Amino acid sequence: MNxxxxxxxxxxxxSKRGDRALLRGVSLSxxxxxxLGLVGESGSGKSMTLRTVxxxxxxxxxxxxxxxxxxxxxxGLDAAALRRVRANDVTMISQNPRAALNPxxxxxxxxxxxxxxxxxxxxxxxxxRARDLLARVGIADVDRCMGSYPHQLSGGMxxxxxxxxAVASSPRLLLADEPxxxxxxxxxxxxxxxxxxxxxxxxxxMLFVTHDLELASAxxxxxxxxxxxxxxEIATPAQLHAAPRHPYTRLLLDxxxxxxxRASELPVIxxxxxxxxxVEGGCAFAARCPWAAPxxxxxxxxxxxxxxxxxxCLRSDELxxxxxxxxxxxxxxxxxxxxxxxxVRDRETEATT
Amino acid sequence: MLRFVIRRLGAxxxxxxxxxxxxxxxxxxxxxxxxxxxxxxxxVSPEVLASIRAQYGLDDPFLLRYWNWLSGVLTGDLGESLxxxxxxxxxxxxxxxxxxxxxxxxxxxIVVFGVLAGAIAGLRGGAFDTAVLxxxxxxxxxxxxxxxxxxxxxxxxxxxxxxxxxxxxxFADRMAHLTxxxxxxxxxxxAVVARITRTAVVExxxxxHVSVALARGVPWRVxxxxxxxxxxxxxxxxxxxxxxxxxxAGAAVVEHAFTLDGIGAMLINSVQQKDFAVxxxxxxxxxxxxxxxxxxxxxxxxxxxxxxQFGGESx
Numbered sequence: 103m104n105x106x107x108x109x110x111x112x113x114x115x116x117s118k119r120g121d122r123a124l125l126r127g128v129s130l131s132x133x134x135x136x137x138l139g140l141v142g143e144s145g146s147g148k149s150m151t152l153r154t155v156x157x158x159x160x161x162x163x164x165x166x167x168x169x170x171x172x173x174x175x176x177x178g179l180d181a182a183a184l185r186r187v188r189a190n191d192v193t194m195i196s197q198n199p200r201a202a203l204n205p206x207x208x209x210x211x212x213x214x215x216x217x218x219x220x221x222x223x224x225x226x227x228x229x230x231r232a233r234d235l236l237a238r239v240g241i242a243d244v245d246r247c248m249g250s251y252p253h254q255l256s257g258g259m260x261x262x263x264x265x266x267x268a269v270a271s272s273p274r275l276l277l278a279d280e281p282x283x284x285x286x287x288x289x290x291x292x293x294x295x296x297x298x299x300x301x302x303x304x305x306x307x308m309l310f311v312t313h314d315l316e317l318a319s320a321x322x323x324x325x326x327x328x329x330x331x332x333x334x335e336i337a338t339p340a341q342l343h344a345a346p347r348h349p350y351t352r353l354l355l356d357x358x359x360x361x362x363x364r365a366s367e368l369p370v371i372x373x374x375x376x377x378x379x380x381v382e383g384g385c386a387f388a389a390r391c392p393w394a395a396p397x398x399x400x401x402x403x404x405x406x407x408x409x410x411x412x413x414x415c416l417r418s419d420e421l422x423x424x425x426x427x428x429x430x431x432x433x434x435x436x437x438x439x440x441x442x443x444x445x446v447r448d449r450e451t452e453a454t455t
Numbered sequence: 456m457l458r459f460v461i462r463r464l465g466a467x468x469x470x471x472x473x474x475x476x477x478x479x480x481x482x483x484x485x486x487x488x489x490x491x492x493x494x495x496x497x498x499v500s501p502e503v504l505a506s507i508r509a510q511y512g513l514d515d516p517f518l519l520r521y522w523n524w525l526s527g528v529l530t531g532d533l534g535e536s537l538x539x540x541x542x543x544x545x546x547x548x549x550x551x552x553x554x555x556x557x558x559x560x561x562x563x564x565i566v567v568f569g570v571l572a573g574a575i576a577g578l579r580g581g582a583f584d585t586a587v588l589x590x591x592x593x594x595x596x597x598x599x600x601x602x603x604x605x606x607x608x609x610x611x612x613x614x615x616x617x618x619x620x621x622x623x624x625x626f627a628d629r630m631a632h633l634t635x636x637x638x639x640x641x642x643x644x645x646a647v648v649a650r651i652t653r654t655a656v657v658e659x660x661x662x663x664h665v666s667v668a669l670a671r672g673v674p675w676r677v678x679x680x681x682x683x684x685x686x687x688x689x690x691x692x693x694x695x696x697x698x699x700x701x702x703x704a705g706a707a708v709v710e711h712a713f714t715l716d717g718i719g720a721m722l723i724n725s726v727q728q729k730d731f732a733v734x735x736x737x738x739x740x741x742x743x744x745x746x747x748x749x750x751x752x753x754x755x756x757x758x759x760x761x762x763x764q765f766g767g768e769s770x
Contacts, residue, residue: 189673206760
């Protein structure tokens with residue numbers, strides 16, 4: 103049985119100008135031990151999807167659809183049962199560790215309360231486990247860390263503490279909401295390695311939210327690309343990189359700056375990302391899609407499952423070859439010119455004189 | 456921390472010195488003279504007036520009079536009351552217990568009812584929240600002297616629950632006598648504290664570490680106590696401190712209204728009688744109390760918030 107299954111999850115947030123849809127029917131499943139990446143631009147609904155699992159969505163939000171955790175619907179749990187799920191089965195790592203810890207409590211209190219107050223373990227046992235966990239996430243001076251207040255530790259150290267707390271209960275599912283975004287680059291990879299190691303060691307499934315397609319590809323078994331509150335494509339990292347089936351995925355891949363080629367201008371996806379509540383029938387991405395046909399504005403595409411992957415595009419079959427190859431509007435001549443670096447150098451000398 | 460306290464005590468001494476001068480100068484500059492109060496409108500020969508002035512040193516230059524008084528204070532001699540000819544120090548000592556009990560009682564009311572009402576309002580919301588908001592507006596708007604009269608007429612005269620005046624003897628009797636005055640004294644401050652506490656609690660409720668704690672399965676009552684109320688106490692402590700320090704000064708009105716023999720009532724009488732020595736002594740006591748209470752609050756603040764460092768001792 104799947105650890106997590108989201109079935110047509112919709113989320114509406116009431117605002118002064120009527121309800122605003124943030125999720126327009128998200129469905130996904132996660133096998134035990136599997137890591138699924140949720141990728142998309144800001145506002146695409148990736149964090150909101152995550153928050154429906156632990157029911158930490160903003161107050162007033164209306165959620166429909168089913169969120170099944172080991173087959174039981176989380177949305178229907180009473181307060182006590184929900185608290186047990188949060189304490190034992192699902193944990194969450196948020197973006198900014200500094201905001202996640204109470205600034206006036208010591209690290210030891212933060213770690214112990216998750217075991218002691220939430221799970222009813224004895225204070226002594228909880229303290230011993232907390233020390234053990236800190237050592238396991240690579241903290242050298244455990245005593246000093248346990249006695250420290252959050253403001254005395256670096257962001258990387260704090261995120262290790264948060265990871266230690268998250269794996270403490272050996273949960274079945276780990277929700278990671280951009281766990282490295284607030285950290286500097288060198289710390290990012292360290293923290294990511296620790297997170298990945300701990301996940302494998304404890305055999306946890308992971309739902310990993312990020313805007314970094316590369317990072318998701320490195321640590322996830324499958325990647326779901328979100329756009330305007332719905333999933334537009336799900337595939338393995340290898341499938342996505344070799345042959346994206348949705349135009350949005352293709353453009354996301356293209357907008358990563360390359361390390362090997364120096365681009366004269368970073369490619370951007372035309373137009374602006376639209377919010378889920380702005381979608382008015384038809385394909386949500388049609389307005390920005392270079393391959394959009396008249397029927398894309400009219401007909402709403404469904405998520406079609408095919409050969410272990412899923413795509414939400416009316417033209418995905420006819421565009422298959424094109425999406426796997428070059429980007430439209432970029433001729434091969436231009437690309438080769440950029441790789442040699444000639445036009446770029448010309449521009450730089452112009453700028454300096 | 457010891458260095459911090461010592462430095463603050465030094466600053467307090469400097470504050471006392473400056474305020475003693477200001478108080479002395481203000482009394483000197485105020486209209487009316489002590490001897491005219493002493494003779495109380497009777498026609499007195501200029502010779503008698505002159506002898507009175509000489510006796511109290513009223514003809515000495517201002518700075519000399521200030522110096523004479525100050526050197527007396529520094530050696531523990533607060534002088535002699537002009538009107539009663541009694542030693543000011545012993546006069547004060549006999550009056551201090553009433554004021555001390557009154558302000559302590561009021562302080563307890565402020566902390567218990569103000570903080571408790573504010574915290575519950577902030578945590579629960581709903582009807583209780585609305586009631587606290589309304590009640591605090593009313594409590595803050597009612598002047599202390601009016602509250603005193605209102606409480607007296609309701610609980611002493613009409614219901615007969617509490618004595619109307621006097622300070623009482625023995626602990627229980629004293630508490631019974633001081634209840635209405637303490638309530639009248641505490642009312643505006645308790646209202647402010649309740650409102651500040653409520654705002655702080657509501658704000659802290661929305662903090663990310665609170666939702667993180669809840670998402671980790673920590674029970675609500677633990678989160679409310681350890682994460683919400685505890686953190687909300689940081690701003691509340693400051694407000695409580697300032698309000699308690701101000702109680703000693705506010706006690707004057709209440710003591711006068713309930714005819715209590717505390718130093719507040721004594722201050723009012725002395726000012727009317729231009730009794731220099733007594734006014735100056737009481738004013739100094741008020742400044743000292745204010746300074747000491749604030750120092751205590753600052754130390755307390757550093758104890759409850761680990762991020763606060765004592766005045767630049769370390770980074």
